[in-house]
Amino acid sequence: MFKRLLFVTSLLVVASMLLAACGSAATPTTAPAVEAPTSAPAVAATEAPAQATAPAAYECKDAIGCAVIKPGETIKIGMGAPMTGDNAQFGVDISQGQKIAVSDAGDLNGFKFELVAEDDGGTAEGGAAVANKFVSDPTVVAIAGHIFSGATGAAIPIYEKAGLPMMSPSATNPALTASGSKVFNRVVFTDAAQGKFAATYMFNTLKVTKIAVLHDGSTYGQGLAQVTNDEFTKLGGEVLAFQAITPGESDYSSILASLASKNPEVLYFGGYVAEAVVLVNQMKAAGLTNTIFFGDDGTYGQDFLDRTAANGEGSYSTSLIPASTPAKDKFDAAYLAAYQTPPGKLSPYTWTAYDSAAVLIAAVKSVAVLGGDGNLYIPRQALIDAVRGTKDYQGLSGLISCDAVGECSSSGPTFYVDKGGKWEAAAK
Amino acid sequence: MTVSITPQVHRSKFGVYQVVQTILGVLFSIYLLWRIYDVFFGHPSYGPDTWARFAISGIILGSVYALIAIGYTLVYGILFMINFAHGEIMMIGAFGGYFVFEALKNIPAPTALEPNLNFLNAHPIISVFFAFVIGMALAALSGYFLEQIAYRPLRGAPRLVPLISAVGASIFLQNAGQLLFGSQRRDYTNPVILSRGAGWNIKIGAGIVTVPYTGILTLVLTLIILVSLYLLVQKSRMGRAMRAVAENKTSASLMGIDVDGIISRTFLLSGALAGAAGVMWGIHLGLVYYFVGFIPGIKAFTAAVLGGIGNLPGAMLGGLFLGLVESLGPGIMGIDFQLKDVIAFTILVLVLIFRPTGILGEVLSEDKV
Numbered sequence: 001m002f003k004r005l006l007f008v009t010s011l012l013v014v015a016s017m018l019l020a021a022c023g024s025a026a027t028p029t030t031a032p033a034v035e036a037p038t039s040a041p042a043v044a045a046t047e048a049p050a051q052a053t054a055p056a057a058y059e060c061k062d063a064i065g066c067a068v069i070k071p072g073e074t075i076k077i078g079m080g081a082p083m084t085g086d087n088a089q090f091g092v093d094i095s096q097g098q099k100i101a102v103s104d105a106g107d108l109n110g111f112k113f114e115l116v117a118e119d120d121g122g123t124a125e126g127g128a129a130v131a132n133k134f135v136s137d138p139t140v141v142a143i144a145g146h147i148f149s150g151a152t153g154a155a156i157p158i159y160e161k162a163g164l165p166m167m168s169p170s171a172t173n174p175a176l177t178a179s180g181s182k183v184f185n186r187v188v189f190t191d192a193a194q195g196k197f198a199a200t201y202m203f204n205t206l207k208v209t210k211i212a213v214l215h216d217g218s219t220y221g222q223g224l225a226q227v228t229n230d231e232f233t234k235l236g237g238e239v240l241a242f243q244a245i246t247p248g249e250s251d252y253s254s255i256l257a258s259l260a261s262k263n264p265e266v267l268y269f270g271g272y273v274a275e276a277v278v279l280v281n282q283m284k285a286a287g288l289t290n291t292i293f294f295g296d297d298g299t300y301g302q303d304f305l306d307r308t309a310a311n312g313e314g315s316y317s318t319s320l321i322p323a324s325t326p327a328k329d330k331f332d333a334a335y336l337a338a339y340q341t342p343p344g345k346l347s348p349y350t351w352t353a354y355d356s357a358a359v360l361i362a363a364v365k366s367v368a369v370l371g372g373d374g375n376l377y378i379p380r381q382a383l384i385d386a387v388r389g390t391k392d393y394q395g396l397s398g399l400i401s402c403d404a405v406g407e408c409s410s411s412g413p414t415f416y417v418d419k420g421g422k423w424e425a426a427a428k
Numbered sequence: 429m430t431v432s433i434t435p436q437v438h439r440s441k442f443g444v445y446q447v448v449q450t451i452l453g454v455l456f457s458i459y460l461l462w463r464i465y466d467v468f469f470g471h472p473s474y475g476p477d478t479w480a481r482f483a484i485s486g487i488i489l490g491s492v493y494a495l496i497a498i499g500y501t502l503v504y505g506i507l508f509m510i511n512f513a514h515g516e517i518m519m520i521g522a523f524g525g526y527f528v529f530e531a532l533k534n535i536p537a538p539t540a541l542e543p544n545l546n547f548l549n550a551h552p553i554i555s556v557f558f559a560f561v562i563g564m565a566l567a568a569l570s571g572y573f574l575e576q577i578a579y580r581p582l583r584g585a586p587r588l589v590p591l592i593s594a595v596g597a598s599i600f601l602q603n604a605g606q607l608l609f610g611s612q613r614r615d616y617t618n619p620v621i622l623s624r625g626a627g628w629n630i631k632i633g634a635g636i637v638t639v640p641y642t643g644i645l646t647l648v649l650t651l652i653i654l655v656s657l658y659l660l661v662q663k664s665r666m667g668r669a670m671r672a673v674a675e676n677k678t679s680a681s682l683m684g685i686d687v688d689g690i691i692s693r694t695f696l697l698s699g700a701l702a703g704a705a706g707v708m709w710g711i712h713l714g715l716v717y718y719f720v721g722f723i724p725g726i727k728a729f730t731a732a733v734l735g736g737i738g739n740l741p742g743a744m745l746g747g748l749f750l751g752l753v754e755s756l757g758p759g760i761m762g763i764d765f766q767l768k769d770v771i772a773f774t775i776l777v778l779v780l781i782f783r784p785t786g787i788l789g790e791v792l793s794e795d796k797v
Contacts, residue, residue: 084603084606086719088606088611089611089612092611217766243764243765243766244764244765244766245765245766246766246768246769248719248723249723250709250713250714250715250720250723251485251489251713253481253485253755254481254482254485254486254754254755254758254759254765254768255758255765257478257481257482257485258474258478258482258758258759258765260478260481260635261474261475261477261478274613277613277615278713278715281624281625281714282625284625285624285625285627285638285640286481286485287477287478287481287635287636287637287638303612303613307613307615311625346612
């Protein structure tokens with residue numbers, strides 16, 4: 001009797017642990033706020049100085065009020081990301097890229113900017129919790145996040161209510177801008193745009209007609225895989241298999257063997273680099289010897305090259321990163337010097353991370369007013385409009401212009417191919 | 429003495445519940461057999477080469493599960509508690525082997541023919557041996573201290589208390605791993621002759637199936653370890669003491685057996701097995717990071733229950749069975765591979781309906797409960 005009960009209990013425990021494993025493994029604990037690097041040399045701001053011509057006592061006429069920054073306080077830019085747990089590297093990398101943007105921004109009438117990175121675990125619950133924390137702090141003026149689409153979706157209504165503009169470097173689910181949010185914007189291109197480009201590229205440029213599509217079941221990966229699947233079929237190609245994998249595992253040889261029996265010319269994967277590396281490393285042994293691996297922008301980065309080595313040769317990936325420009329090279333050097341890791345090693349979003357913070361800071365600079373009482377006033381509605389009204393901002397990832405719904409990436413994705421352990425821009 | 433928490437109600441042998449349960453079980457089993465017949469002989473969905481690939485990956489994964497499952501079973505057999513931190517012990521072993529390979533890779537061992545040779549490739553057998561020794565030693569020590577810190581103070585406590593402590597230890601070790609080794613995923617650098625993906629190419633049906641060398645190494649080492657463990661438990665003095673403690677701690681201590689010492693040694697042993705499994709995992713699949721032990725730990729626990737927890741051959745059988753079900757199951761049922769765990773756990777429930785103590789039942793006596 002007792003033994004039977006023990007088995008039932010242990011089964012329940014196993015089931016609950018598996019459920020926990022299927023969701024994000026991260027616990028939404030609060031990471032300490034990240035200090036803005038103040039020792040880094042401040043680069044002179046190129047933007048016009050704030051309109052410091054206000055009368056003695058500035059009267060805030062903004063529809064939803066002003067953020068008031070008292071002397072000695074910092075202008076806080078919030079960001080929510082997984083900082084612990086399975087996906088911590090995304091949060092760490094993106095916050096590091098944003099911190100460089102913050103230190104490049106210098107100060108505004110003596111007020112320094114500060115990046116506050118909070119741990120949302122990448123989950124919807126965590127995203128809402130972090131959002132509630134940020135809206136309760138009156139000196140947080142804008143949000144350079146969140147990072148994962150799930151957490152972002154949960155956070156948008158909270159920022160909408162409080163009037164905090166957002167600029168996400170990596171939340172790419174198409175539905176996020178479809179809800180008509182006034183505050184949400186992103187510098188990364190959407191899954192819909194990317195899936196369409198990828199399907200067209202495979203069909204027209206690589207001239208393949210038979211592909212298999214895998215995804216990791218996440219909002220991001222599945223959404224992207226579905227769009228690619230639909231667009232490729234629309235073009236006249238054939239999708240031989242459309243399947244999900246369980247993220248976080250170390251062995252995908254069974255599912256790869258089942259795909260090998262169908263002989264696809266290309267394996268398209270919607271998901272992140274961790275699973276992509278495992279898939280690529282096991283493809284050949286599972287029988288997919290002549291199949292080209294085609295990854296999304298979640299698989300782009302140095303990590304993929306280092307860890308797939310010879311197995312990755314000829315694999316494709318997608319990225320927002322243009323060919324090297326002086327600004328990008330300068331950022332790369334600054335990142336390497338500050339964190340002893342090349343950008344793109346921890347996550348593919350290092351450059352969009354920089355852009356997201358830089359665009360927000362530029363918008364803050366354009367609307368902030370120094371009151372006669374020494375306080376800095378940032379009208380919130382004007383800031384929301386300024387972020388949405390960003391036009392031809394030259395970021396690391398190309399020109400950034402926001403449209404009516406908050407899609408700010410005007411340059412399409414670039415496809416890269418792994419040649420001899422380097423990402424080379426693929427033939428158009 | 430049998431202690432039961434429910435009153436001893438005399439139940440009829442064929443209650444309605446049991447009948448319904450049995451009928452459902454039989455129906456599902458018939459459906460399963462029909463599916464197996466159909467995919468192999470009726471409407472084959474895959475060629476023989478694909479089935480061979482499924483089976484190979486299943487057997488290799490299963491043998492690693494078996495090795496970890498034996499760690500669960502050993503501890504359960506002695507202490508009747510589930511050591512949920514066992515997967516994290518495996519993670520520590522995997523890191524041990526990883527750092528040995530990284531260190532040996534940087535030791536030059538030039539020969540006349542190849543001036544750029546490093547120690548790892550010059551002496552691959554010694555390198556692999558070192559990796560296993562260090563990985564197993566680290567994991568065994570972790571297991572030992574885990575018992576000293578997390579379980580020994582709770583020896584007299586109700587059963588659920590050490591279980592919670594085990595879950596806590598598991599989370600602690602994961603986070604410790606993240607702080608010590610960082611959150612990035614690393615890859616084992618194997619000696620060239622043991623490259624992942626390289627292996628014997630066998631022509632089966634229409635395709636060429638690769639039997640990876642790393643997989644063969646895993647399988648052979650697992651068998652060697654299991655046989656020596658079986659001999660240790662059945663033939664040696666320490667094994668006899670372990671079995672005596674499993675039977676009855678009080679009587680064993682009256683007979684002059686150092687019960688605490690035996691328990692410590694059991695944790696050392698189960699840690700060493702987990703460490704070996706960790707190094708194998710690293711060599712065969714390559715991936716190592718702080719979370720790597722979690723999923724195999726859960727799977728191995730399932731395997732141990734499936735085979736009959738407390739039973740050594742049962743854990744071996746359960747591990748292999750689970751590995752095979754995971755790789756063959758989705759193909760047989762014709763469903764998505766993401767649902768492989770659903771099949772594995774359905775079979776676990778089925779087995780427990782017919783044999784509540786697992787496939788091989790529990791050899792140890794009823795007295796301990």
